[in-house]
């Protein structure tokens with residue numbers, strides 16, 4: 001579902017949710033932080049009243065009143081300092097505690113979404129990035145909320161004090177309304193823009209990683225493209241900065257205009273009280289409280305601005321991510337099958353990647369029989385890996401359906417389905433753990449099971465690789481770690497393949513898992529694998545292999561040929577060669593090139 005189909009929740013809901021999370025993280029600390037922050041805002045306001053008392057006492061010449069007012073002033077100043085200190089400490093401890101909690105929560109939410117859509121659809125990516133970037137900032141904002149509540153309280157008390165001089169002075173608050181409105185609008189507008197221009201920031205980061213990581217670094221040096229990447233990064237930052245700075249200047253101009261309106265009203269009030277027979281104490285009170293009113297309005301505005309930009313918006317996006325994640329988690333009616341009898345059927349499946357219009361799979365209808373080894377071939381970009389991703393439930397088809405025996409795959413929760421899958425992929429991950437764990441990750445429950453790891457090592461023909469390393473399977477991988485060993489591309493791929501072989505799944509997905517190995521090794525590996533797989537036929541295990549090497553492909557029970565997002569031929573090697581179509585043509589070219597016997 002695109003971001004526009006799943007809009008951001010209302011601010012008040014995001015606010016409620018963030019408060020609830022804070023309470024869950026530490027109920028005691030949030031209460032102390034709130035109480036001390038509100039308490040710290042009170043003595044400040046009363047200082048204006050104490051100053052008026054002092055002015056009165058000085059003018060009346062009463063020593064006792066002067067002393068009382070002076071002591072009260074001192075006590076208020078000390079209380080204000082002490083409570084502020086306590087509030088800072090309590091808020092800091094609370095923020096530290098919630099930072100860890102919030103980050104863990106965001107990680108859990110993101111990894112809980114079974115599809116990859118939120119990593120790829122541009123409108124989702126910007127939003128998810130904001131949630132991720134603000135995960136730790138969210139813990140800071142409770143303090144800003146409490147301070148904002150304190151600021152509003154101070155504002156109300158100050159207004160009350162001013163109205164004791166003259167009820168009309170309460171109208172000064174009205175002149176502050178434009179500043180509050182502008183501030184509210186300003187935060188939302190800037191945040192929305194930040195989300196819209198998020199792609200510039202991502203581009204700049206992408207260029208930064210290209211320029212600083214070792215493997216792209218090699219290519220960039222050879223292609224002499226480092227300057228180009230540097231310029232690209234600069235341009236991306238400049239584009240973001242330009243858009244943001246223009247918006248900030250506009251919003252700042254509006255805020256300055258609104259503050260000017262308040263400033264004029266305040267100056268008029270002071271002149272009005274002074275020229276209409278106001279007492280010295282009243283003028284002192286108006287000056288002290290009125291000047292603070294401007295300061296409090298400023299503080300309230302900046303707190304509200306910060307809350308609006310980071311907190312409310314961050315809270316809304318966090319709630320949005322929670323809803324997205326729980327929508328995915330809640331929908332789960334059918335259990336995944338234990339075994340397959342008939343196989344997997346694709347019925348009129350069409351698919352376009354999120355945020356794109358081009359159909360990558362177009363009305364694909366296909367039966368993958370249980371117990372078979374099925375190879376998928378076709379030119380680059382024909383849609384082979386996409387088909388594999390749909391079968392792994394990384395995405396859902398736009399139309400048509402995939403059925404496992406008689407259970408629609410759409411009804412099986414992705415997590416449950418993946419307990420029946422295993423796989424090795426072209427763009428495999430390099431887990432820089434000890435070799436044993438890097439392989440064992442393929443089946444976490446058995447990662448410590450020596451026999452299981454050994455079996456996977458054998459199946460992937462990785463024994464020689466393990467033996468060559470100083471500490472065998474216990475060798476740390478990755479040369480940036482102490483005593484870490486670096487592997488070649490092909491060796492890393494063997495590790496990935498062994499990881500894929502850790503389980504005995506119902507559906508094994510092998511998407512060019514041996515592209516970095518030589519053709520002979522690949523052939524040998526899959527020949528052994530296909531034999532073993534057929535031996536387990538009674539469970540109905542299905543193996544799907546994507547490969548460009550026809551010497552490997554020919555051993556499959558069924559070969560599916562894809563061309564331009566569609567299936568154009570299918571059958572056994574012999575059938576397809578006899579057909580004399582696309583497969584026969586491509587096989588012939590490779591057979592001649594590699595001198596493979598037909």
Ligand SMILES: Nc1ncnc2c1ncn2[C@@H]1O[C@H](COP(=O)(O)OP(=O)(O)OP(=O)(O)O)[C@@H](O)[C@H]1O
Pocket residue numbers: 120353354356360378379380381382383384385386387
């Ligand atoms: N994440 C993605 N977002 C948008 N388009 C994508 C994405 N992944 C792949 N595509 C596009 O989908 C089409 C099919 O890609 P796919 O990876 O399925 O092809 P393939 O047959 O596996 O190719 P190859 O043999 O090169 O691996 C390509 O045109 C590709 O550009």
